[in-house]
Amino acid sequence: xxxxxxxxxxxxxxxxxxxxxxxxxxxxxxxxxxxxxxxxxxxxxx
Amino acid sequence: xxxxxxxxxxxxxxxxxxxxxxxxxxxxxxxxxxxxxxxxxxxxxxxxxxxxxxxxxxxxxxxxxxxxxxxxxxxxxxxxxxxxxxxxxxxxxxxxxxxxxxxxxxxxxxxxxxxxxxxxxxxxxxxxxxxxxxxxxxxxxxxxxxxxxxxxxxxxxxxxxxxxxxxxxxxxxxxxxxxxxxxxxxxxxxxxxxxxxxxxxxxxxxxxxxxxxxxxxxxxxxxxxxxxxxxxxxxxxxxxxxxxxxxxxxxxxxxxxxxxxxxxxxxxxxxxxxxxxxxxxxxxxxxxxxxxxxxxxxxxxxxxxxxxxxxxxxxxxxxxxxxxxxxxxxxxxxxxxxxxxxxxxxxxxxxxxxxxxxxxxxxxxxxxxxxxxxxxxxxxxxxxxxxxxxxxxxxxxxxxxxxxxxxxxxxxxxxxxxxxxxxxxxxxxxxxxxxxxxxxxxxxxxxxxxxx
Numbered sequence: 001x002x003x004x005x006x007x008x009x010x011x012x013x014x015x016x017x018x019x020x021x022x023x024x025x026x027x028x029x030x031x032x033x034x035x036x037x038x039x040x041x042x043x044x045x046x
Numbered sequence: 047x048x049x050x051x052x053x054x055x056x057x058x059x060x061x062x063x064x065x066x067x068x069x070x071x072x073x074x075x076x077x078x079x080x081x082x083x084x085x086x087x088x089x090x091x092x093x094x095x096x097x098x099x100x101x102x103x104x105x106x107x108x109x110x111x112x113x114x115x116x117x118x119x120x121x122x123x124x125x126x127x128x129x130x131x132x133x134x135x136x137x138x139x140x141x142x143x144x145x146x147x148x149x150x151x152x153x154x155x156x157x158x159x160x161x162x163x164x165x166x167x168x169x170x171x172x173x174x175x176x177x178x179x180x181x182x183x184x185x186x187x188x189x190x191x192x193x194x195x196x197x198x199x200x201x202x203x204x205x206x207x208x209x210x211x212x213x214x215x216x217x218x219x220x221x222x223x224x225x226x227x228x229x230x231x232x233x234x235x236x237x238x239x240x241x242x243x244x245x246x247x248x249x250x251x252x253x254x255x256x257x258x259x260x261x262x263x264x265x266x267x268x269x270x271x272x273x274x275x276x277x278x279x280x281x282x283x284x285x286x287x288x289x290x291x292x293x294x295x296x297x298x299x300x301x302x303x304x305x306x307x308x309x310x311x312x313x314x315x316x317x318x319x320x321x322x323x324x325x326x327x328x329x330x331x332x333x334x335x336x337x338x339x340x341x342x343x344x345x346x347x348x349x350x351x352x353x354x355x356x357x358x359x360x361x362x363x364x365x366x367x368x369x370x371x372x373x374x375x376x377x378x379x380x381x382x383x384x385x386x387x388x389x390x391x392x393x394x395x396x397x398x399x400x401x402x403x404x405x406x407x408x409x410x411x412x413x414x415x416x417x418x419x420x421x422x423x424x425x426x427x428x429x430x431x432x433x434x435x436x437x438x439x440x441x442x443x444x445x446x447x448x449x450x451x452x453x454x455x456x457x458x459x460x461x462x463x464x465x466x467x468x469x470x471x472x473x474x475x476x477x478x479x480x481x482x483x484x485x486x487x488x489x490x491x492x493x494x495x496x497x498x
Contacts, residue, residue, distance in 0.1 A: 003105045004059075005069045007494055008375040010116055012065030012384070012451060019380030020129025023190050025226075026139035027454070028388040028406065039452040039483070040372040041379045044190065 021045045048119060049448035050078055053350065053488040060487065061112075062448050064120035067375060068112070069491050073097050073105045081109060082119070125439050129382045135430050136186035139389065141396040141407045142177055144169040144206055145198035149234050150274055153265045154301060154327050154335060156408060160198040162398070163411040168203040169399035173421065174210040177397045180420045182221055194228040196396075196407060201235035211247050228252060230297075232266070233278035236285060245288045253282045256298040257310020257324065264303055265335075279317065286319055295369060298324040301335035305344050308352040315359070315366040323369035326478055328408070328460055339474055346481045353485035357492045373452070373486040387454035391417075391433025405433055408459030433458065436468045443471055453479045 023044040047062040050070075057075045059068045070078075076096070080089050090102050112118040124130060146167045148160025160166065181191055193214065195207050207229070214225040229244055230252040236244075244251055255278060256262040263273025286294055296319045300307035307324055314322045326345075329336040337345070352368065359365055388394065391405030398410055401421040409415040418424035438444040438455045456479065460472035 001108045001111075003071045003074045003101075004108050004112065005495070006112070006117065007067040007069060007491060008065065010061075010064035010066050010120070011376060011378070012063065012381045013116065013120065015065075015378075015380035016124060016127055016129070016382065019127075020133070020382035021380075022136070022138065022188055022383075022393070024379055024383055025190075026192055026389045026394045028390060028394060028457075039378050039384065039454075039486075040369065040374065041383065042374070043377055043379050045380075 015043075018045060047122070047448060048078065050075060051484050053484060054354070056488055056491050058484075058487050058491055059118070060448065061118050061120055062451065063122040063124075064116055064118075065375075065381075065451065066112075066117040066120075067487060067490070068117070069495065071105075073101055074109060077102065077105055077109060081106070124381050124385060127382065130385060133382075133386065133434065134186055135392060135427070135434050136188055137181060137184040137393060137395055137430075138188045138190070139192035139194070139394040140177055140181050141194045141196045141394070142169070142174060142210070143197060143396060143398050143407070143410065144174065144195050144200045144210075145202040146399050147202055148198045148232070149202060150199070150232055150266060150268055152267075154299060154329060154333075156328060157198060157410070162198075164398075167399040169206060169397075171206050171209050173397075173399060173401045174206055175213050176401065176420045178210065178214055178217060178225075180397075180425075182217060182223055184425075185223065189222070190224050190226060192226045192228065194230060196230050199232055199235070200229055201231050201240065204235075204240055208243065208247075226250070230254070232274070233282045233285070234268075234274065236278075236281040241281075241285050241288055244285070245292070250293040250295070251285060251289065253285060253294065253296045254298070255279070255282060255296050255314070256300070257304070257307065258313045261300075261304045261310055262298075265299070265301065283318060293321070295321045295323050298322075299327050300324055301327040301329070302337055302341060303335050305337075305341055306348060307345075308348040308355070311352055311368060312355060315364075319366065321367045321369070325370075326475070328457075328463065328475075330463070337474060342474065342477055345478060349478075349481050349485045353489055357489055360489075360493060370482040371486045371489055373483070373490060375490055381451060384451040384454050385439065386434070386437050388457065390458050391415075391436075392430055393434075405429070406459060408457070409462070433468070441469050441471060443476070447476070447480075449476075449480045449483050452483045 027041055050059045057070050059070050090099055093102050146161050151159045226249040228250040229248045232254045259275040262275040266274045296314050311324050326337050396404045396407045396410050401419045403417040404410045417426040417429050438450040444450045444455050456471040458468040460475050461468045464472045
């Protein structure tokens with residue numbers, strides 16, 4: 001494409017297929033302890 | 047739903063529901079202002095004064111292609127996903143308040159300078175053991191369980207911490223569960239012995255420091271009023287060095303007293319810390335150091351400054367990680383996790399030295415949120431279910447927000463402190479979170495495009 005560069009595809013949609021196992025880290029535990037940013041957590045079920 | 051923004055020379059379009067991220071040129075960026083409301087001829091007529099007609103046609107075709115591939119204007123269909131609908135209320139993480147006491151006094155402390163508005167106390171070993179048993183018992187089929195040794199200052203009760211790690215290992219062998227331990231400390235009591243133990247047994251270490259000496263010492267001082275910076279920096283550096291690839295974070299707070307906090311983040315990086323998290327203070331609006339709405343423009347500039355420097359240092363091989371800029375676009379958490387957020391009150395609970403259960407450390411001491419007591423076998427399931435249902439689809443503002451799959455609804459405690467309702471997010475927090483996400487995407491775009 002000339003006008004658009006896609007950095008990442010439909011990762012959220014794809015993640016739903018095997019999502020929800022719940023083994024990942026609880027977001028508030030990792031560093032912040034006040035506000036949460038969930039999107040920086042790591043998936044345990046890659 | 048899409049979200050588009052321009053930062054420096056980069057124009058980014060996020061397709062909210064699919065998670066696709068695109069870097070676009072000026073023509074596409076402008077077409078998207080009209081694309082859903084106008085037909086091709088109308089769009090060309092509107093933009094013909096700025097761009098060649100042929101280029102506008104080409105760009106519209108590219109947008110249409112992405113739309114047909116499910117990478118733009120995707121609908122949100124996750125609320126009916128079986129993995130979301132069939133969520134079970136299991137507990138998988140505990141914040142263990144092993145010490146409701148602290149050896150320093152921080153001006154902004156949400157724990158009332160260590161005692162959480164109660165008596166100063168240390169968690170007895172049997173309470174800690176019962177907490178780990180409680181976690182195992184309520185964890186269903188989850189294998190990975192998390193325990194954060196928290197305070198106050200947990201090193202004031204370090205013998206109990208060590209006993210609990212031993213007990214956890216014993217219970218792992220009996221149950222097949224796996225404990226991941228974290229310790230959060232102000233660093234004052236760190237010494238050669240306990241650092242070695244911590245390094246060996248903790249999966250993560252959170253080390254508290256706010257940044258530059260004058261900034262840290264303004265908020266974090268000893269009982270006698272002396273700043274802690276000089277005392278803790280050598281110890282925190284030693285601890286960080288010892289980790290040698292294992293997880294740790296230096297964790298600071300910025301307030302209205304240091305709105306130029308990008309200098310504090312960079313100061314921590316310059317000291318040699320590789321993993322940093324510096325966060326806006328959570329404080330009642332009447333506090334002089336509380337962040338106000340009028341501060342936001344300046345704060346946004348600070349995040350932008352930090353993002354530029356972050357890219358620059360990564361390019362130069364002097365990279366460090368800033369917790370809220372870390373977004374893994376390809377292998378981040380699944381959308382189900384993103385809908386349900388931090389899990390406080392549902393998957394994540396705080397336990398006091400007396401065995402009382404609260405939704406998280408921020409609610410400790412608020413009687414209305416006491417969910418029971420592990421010593422008496424009480425556990426309020428209705429509150430757990432209520433917190434579990436406080437997800438983005440049940441929060442009106444989140445439901446229509448482009449950032450919902452990145453922040454996942456924000457902090458329940460912030461929402462409660464400001465609105466007395468966990469379903470109404472804290473607006474100033476939302477705005478800062480959105481800015482951090484934009485900066486994260488900007489950084490990804492810069493690094494992936496190979497630009498300095």
